[in-house]
Amino acid sequence: MYTCCPHCSAVFRVSAPLLGTAAGQARCGECRHSYTVLDHLYEDLADVQAVLGEQARVELPAAAPVVVVDAASAAEEGQDADASGDDLPLRHQPVLSGWHQQGLGAREVLGVFLMLLLLGTLGLQWVWFNRDRLVADPAWRAGLEPLCEMLHCDLPLQVNLDKLALIARDVRRHPSVESALLVNATFENQAGFTQPYPYLEISFSDRAGVPVAIRRFSPAEYLGAGTVIEQGLPAQGIARATLEIIDPGESAASFQFEFL
Numbered sequence: 001m002y003t004c005c006p007h008c009s010a011v012f013r014v015s016a017p018l019l020g021t022a023a024g025q026a027r028c029g030e031c032r033h034s035y036t037v038l039d040h041l042y043e044d045l046a047d048v049q050a051v052l053g054e055q056a057r058v059e060l061p062a063a064a065p066v067v068v069v070d071a072a073s074a075a076e077e078g079q080d081a082d083a084s085g086d087d088l089p090l091r092h093q094p095v096l097s098g099w100h101q102q103g104l105g106a107r108e109v110l111g112v113f114l115m116l117l118l119l120g121t122l123g124l125q126w127v128w129f130n131r132d133r134l135v136a137d138p139a140w141r142a143g144l145e146p147l148c149e150m151l152h153c154d155l156p157l158q159v160n161l162d163k164l165a166l167i168a169r170d171v172r173r174h175p176s177v178e179s180a181l182l183v184n185a186t187f188e189n190q191a192g193f194t195q196p197y198p199y200l201e202i203s204f205s206d207r208a209g210v211p212v213a214i215r216r217f218s219p220a221e222y223l224g225a226g227t228v229i230e231q232g233l234p235a236q237g238i239a240r241a242t243l244e245i246i247d248p249g250e251s252a253a254s255f256q257f258e259f260l
Contacts, residue, residue, distance in 0.1 A: 001043060002041075003026065004040050004042070004052065005030065005040070006040055007031050007035070009055075011045075014037060014041075024037050025037065156196075157194055157196045158194075158195060159196060163191035163195070164189060164195070169185045170184045171202075174244060177244065180245065180246060181246070181247050184243075187239055188237070189235060189236065192235050193235055194231070194234050194237075197219035197223065198219070199219070200241055200259065201260055202243070202255060202256070203215075204252035204255050206251045207253045212249070222241035223239065224240075224242075227239075
């Protein structure tokens with residue numbers, strides 16, 4: 001047999017001996033409400049479900065667990081049987097389309113908004129501090145270019161020093177300045193995109209290969225005055241560098257150019 005608390009609709013299974021011991025009185029193990037079991041006694045769980053279904057216009061699942069209240073249950077306050085046990089009772093709750101629906105409050109909405117704002121800020125910081133590496137990656141650059149166009153910002157030029165080819169070089173004594181050398185170098189951008197003008201390093205070594213002099217030059221130092229350095233070297237473009245440097249001396253037997 002089953003009983004249903006009229007106050008909270010908790011359902012319990014009861015036995016005849018217990019009803020006799022408690023004189024038909026019980027205390028709900030959920031809400032602690034005292035009531036007469038005989039007024040709310042049903043032969044099987046289907047009868048309980050039918051009554052609760054009429055009250056709340058929902059049907060409880062048949063496989064839901066119930067609590068068995070037997071003679072071992074502790075009695076409280078006189079002859080009332082305590083309808084409680086080790087298991088949870090079958091609690092009657094309204095159900096909407098099989099899901100318990102609950103709206104978000106203002107605090108929850110604000111918390112979600114702040115969390116998303118913090119995540120977005122962290123993401124932007126990561127992109128900013130890794131911008132040079134990301135811009136150099138073709139996959140990232142393809143996604144950043146339309147975003148930058150929308151935000152009216154400029155991405156740094158792509159860099160691939162391996163695609164800069166030195167096609168001519170010459171080092172000779174300066175025709176008019178004593179103890180000086182005249183350096184000419186021509187290089188080509190063989191990449192499929194515009195690159196920034198690189199730094200140009202010239203080193204001199206003795207016959208044993210030991211460096212005796214080294215110097216690095218910025219684009220502003222080796223390019224002509226009419227070159228717009230900020231625009232970079234276009235794809236398949238050619239640049240010519242002309243430099244006047246101090247002669248490193250007789251020990252310099254060889255020289256080398258490198259792009260940085």
